[in-house]
Amino acid sequence: MRQAFDEMSITDGQVRPAYETLRRWLDSVPHDVLDHRRKEAEYIFRRIGITFAVYGEENAQERLIPFDIVPRIITKNEWSTLSRGLEQRVKALNLYIRDVYGRREILKAGVVPKELVFNNPAFRPEMNGQKVPHDIHVHIAGIDIVRTDPDTFYVLEDNARTPSGVSYMLENREIMLRLFPELFAMHKVAPVEKYADDLLATLRSLSPRGGHEPNVVILTPGIFNSAYYEHSFLADKLGVDLVEGRDLFVKDEVVYMRTTEGPKRVDVIYRRLDDDFLDPLVFRTDSVLGVPGLMSAYRAGNVTLTNAVGTGVADDKAVYSYMPDIIRFYLGEEPLLPNVPTWRCREADHLKYVLEHLPELVVKEVHGSGGYGMLVGPAADKAQIESFRAKLIAHPDNFIAQPTLALSTCPTLVEKGLAPRHVDLRPFILSGSDKVRIVPGGLTRVAMKEGSLVVNSSQGGGTKDTWVLDT
Amino acid sequence: MLSRTADNLYWLARYVERADCLARILDVSQRLAYTPVSQGSTANEWGSAVLTAGCADLFIERYGPLEDATEENVVSFLAFAPENPASIRNCFELARTNARSVRTALTTEMWDVINSAWIELRHFPNRAMTREELSRFLAFVKETSLRFDGATFRTMLRNDGYCFARSGVQIERSDNTARILDVKYHVLLPEKERVGGPLDYFQWSSILRSVSALTAFHWVYRDSVKPWLVADLLILNRQMPRSLASCYENLSRHLDEIAGAYGRQGPSQRLSRSILGRLTNCDIEDIFQNGLHEFITDFITDNNKLGKAITEQYLT
Secondary structure (H helix, E strand, O other): OOOOOEOOEEEOOEEOHHHHHHHHHHHHOOHHHHHHHHHHHHHHHHHHOOOEOOOOOOOOOOEOOOEEEEEEEEOHHHHHHHHHHHHHHHHHHHHHHHHHOOOOHHHHOOOOOHHHHHOOOOOOHHHOOOOOHHHOOOOEEEEEEEEEEOOEEEEEEEEOOOOOOHHHHHHHHHHHHHHOHHHHHHOOEOOOOOHHHHHHHHHHHOOOOOOOOOOEEEEOOOOOOOOHHHHHHHHHHHOOEEEOHHHEEEEOOEEEEEEOOEEEEOOEEEEOOOHHHHOOOOOOOOOOOOOOOHHHHHHOOOOEEEOOOOHHHHOOHHHHOOHHHHHHHHHOOOOOOOEOOOEEOOOHHHHHHHHHOHHHEEEEEOOOOOOOOOEEHHHOOHHHHHHHHHHHHHOHHHEEEEEOOOOOEEEEEEOOEEEEEEEEEEOEEEEOOOOEEEOOOOEEEEOOOOOOOOOOHHHOOEEEEEEEEOO | OEHHHHHHHHHHHHHHHHHHHHHHHHHHHHHHHOOHHHOOOOOOHHHHHHHHHOOHHHHHHHHOOHHHOOHHHHHHHHHHOOOOOOOHHHHHHHHHHHHHHOHHHOOHHHHHHHHHHHHHHOOOOOOOOOHHHHHHHHHHHHHHHHHHHHHHHHHOOOOHHHHHHHHHHHHHHHHHHHHHHHHHHHHHOHHHOOOOOHHHHHHHHHHHHHOOOHHHHHHHHOOOOOHHHHHHHHHOOOOOOOOHHHHHHHHHHHHHHHHHHHOOOOHHHHHHHHHHHHHHOOOHHHHHHHOHHHHHHHHHHHHHHHHHHHHHHHHO
């Protein structure tokens, strides 16, 4: 693998213009001062209780995501390319989902193979022919972006179900403002705090009932969910109720919440609960997290669920590989953000190539997430590669493969001082009935281990504040 | 507001208050146990601490009869035992679980108190503590409830959520005061009065101490500690924040505020008013005449009833 592109310096000693001020500042501050501020940040995070859980871990309930105090900088120009590309992509995702549960033009045209839809475990036949309020399915999307050189941003993954991480984007900025006010004085950083207002405006625009203030709630699986902090954080920022399934009930196809003053009608549910658990009468019957009858209210058009049910049909890694075609099909435009070249192991010639080049490829499960169940060829030993080969041959449909990208790096504070670490970026795209909103920035995830390409927090990845410069 | 949110606030406040009460009980038991005059006494102060804390059944099941209770097993049972759902440690755990569930209804300051206490709690050893460690621990618990009350008072919006939280405190607090009286009522009875008996004096003053009212007693009555005055202070005196009358005055006010905001009175308002009426329209002599013990037992029953009524009316 070639030397990765470092976003601060093109080559040693030569600093990219956007980073010049930051570089000078970093050079002027002693390492122990930085280290001290890092500890301070960690202390604040723990005090506020910004924790997440890794499933299946002992004492999992309270872990901190490592926070790196060196910000990641994106220029205004770069951001404008990105945001146009993101908007285009989300529009296409929405049209695709609407089509898949509607007229299925794209299947008839043979652009996307039928099996990808109908054999997809995230496909919800319950949604066939179902109109959703305002024809929008993916109201909140997180699109993962990686970078390999100064000019190329790839989309790595679409998250169209319940993408998380936005609380870190907001809290990271808060902490940075608190710890490094002087740095903000030296840069013109576009603010991100508008996200809460944008989200609320988006959710309100989706209400199925006109004529009065909609009652918006956030539905959480509860305090044992790994992203619970984020759910409560968002409810707080939006000033809406954070409800659990047991707080809601359905009567005559209308959703109500139990309040101290009696039942109150609910219009929009920003649910942070997977489809499977939403309604035990329709999906998993053993779900105690959901609301019996919710789907009947939804189908009657009396409540909006964000995101809509069944959006998972658009965001697995097999569909991903068709996204450029999907964009062309619905929008008649060329994709503004390219995909990472992807081999679909379900196709014989692709599989053949993948099996021949395993040591240099990254192989991912089509329905996997969180960095689980993947093979990073260059980092794997022989035994790992051989066991993966067996899995691939047994279930080729379950896998896709991509070249091992030299993900860009950003300087990161580690024990020995500043060192380059690989990063990605997850911006959040909000689609309301009125317009698409994107706050400048997103969540930068960083692989804290030297050389590691896995940025997922469940695998020890950390986060950084992401600065989009306003000049 | 969501019923569950109100429920979480109510219980969060109750658990913090309960932890505080337990710390006071342990504090006083420790003091009594080390008082020279108690050495010859047959009464087991540690056993009565368990009684006051209201978890005698579980204790007996685990450690045997209360007469044989020792400092070591009572302290570990009331302060740390994971199997005692009402141990101080569990109160803090439950308080934090409730707080996490209603993060959005708490101010940062309130959350900070609960979360920091929960983190701090892990620094205290699980093994038997030295006396010094125990004192430090009890001080920490009391400090936490003070900080929590302070944070609530200073930062929380005065809305229905505030009223539910404060109602939880008052229900828990009056229950605690009543149970202290219930366990010790015999030393307050007039026929036991032998002027100047040093053991009795320690018993009376320890009751006052367990509700932090020893100094207050002297300010209110300007008299030496007398059992009927102790009873008067803890039951009827409205200036005394832990007295039953004061708790119910506050409780009725908070419940009325909720009813006012929602435009509807209900069973909890009626019950609370009737209990307050009983605490207002009598003096301590009436109570002694009709039986102190019966009065307290009835109160505990009614207080529990009110707790249930609040739950049914608002929290489910």
